[in-house]
Amino acid sequence: MLIKIINPNTTLSMTAKMTDCARAVASADTRILGVSPAMGPASIESYYDEALAVPGLLEEIISGEDEGCDAYVIACFGDPGLYAAREVANGPVIGIAEAAMHYASLIAPSFSVVTTLQRTCGMAWHLAERYGMERFCRNVRACELAVLELEDPHSDARRIITDECRRALDEDGAEAIVLGCAGMADLCSAISDDIKAPVIEGVTAAVKLAESLLTLKLQTAKRGDYARPLPKLYSGILQNFGAR
Incomplete structure (x- = not known):
């Protein structure tokens, strides 16, 4: 295929x-x-x-x-x-948002989305509503990283995103994390290992x-x-x- x-x-x-x-x-x-x-x-x-x-x-x-x-x-x-x-x-x-949210709902009673900029959080909430995922989604959190900063090796993106994922677990009571940007795809496994919780990325x-x-x-x-x-x-x- x-x-x-x-x-x-x-x-x-x-x-x-x-x-x-x-x-x-x-x-x-x-x-x-x-x-x-x-x-x-x-x-x-x-x-x-x-x-x-x-x-x-x-x-x-x-x-x-x-x-x-x-x-x-x-x-x-x-x-x-x-x-x-x-x-x-x-x-x-x-x-990818559709796929990630549905996969997350199958392995955890709740998840939080960790995305790039605050201005995109409303867009993610709209998608959660569209896909019937609002009851699973505890929060949508922004790292205040621009998408293209994910391509900059000097941006410290992995640490910033990982820290926000930890806060989502501790402050939102989320049991899984959905990464809210395709540019984070390569970080998924490492972040999951760091925070000891399921992390799903949509690609x-x-x-x-x-x-x-x-x-x-x-x-x-x-x-x-x-x-x-x-x-x-x-x-x-x-x-x-x-x-x-």
Whole structure:
């Protein structure tokens, strides 16, 4: 099976890191294709960034259908464009926040999300509500690290995130941690060892969830909400999006 990991931002070093993490957990017969769109923001830290990331993301879904991709992972904790991507794709499309929260709810009665900037905490709460995870989610906590600081070896990101995870266990009463940024994927195992509690990050969780859906031969429903978009004219820089 071929799973396409789409990092909706255009920072290729982050895409490479996510792809390595995905390949480390993928089954022997799973191929992982990691990409960033040709257009979009360098990082996603606002609703504005999310909105501008979606066209490039959807281009990668559309091209993935021609490339023979069996499933897709949207590797941004905001799960941007998730429902639109499901309208376009035949196979499963998994958002990493969706995957991580569901996995956490299976192994612990409660979890806290540890994310990057305070301004994104509301976005994570909205996702918890959307996915029916509010009753499990004790808190969403920010480290006040910008996404691109996760790529800076001098940012002390691992220590800062680990300390916030410990506070989540002690102050929120959380029994597991969900890492709220795809750029934290490579830190998951080390943080779990340090705090002696389950830590879930969404890239690897989404890969395993996609594999299980494909093994069960489950495709995206094409009736109702996820039916294919109606054909119509699109203008300006979106003119090629109407062809499908």
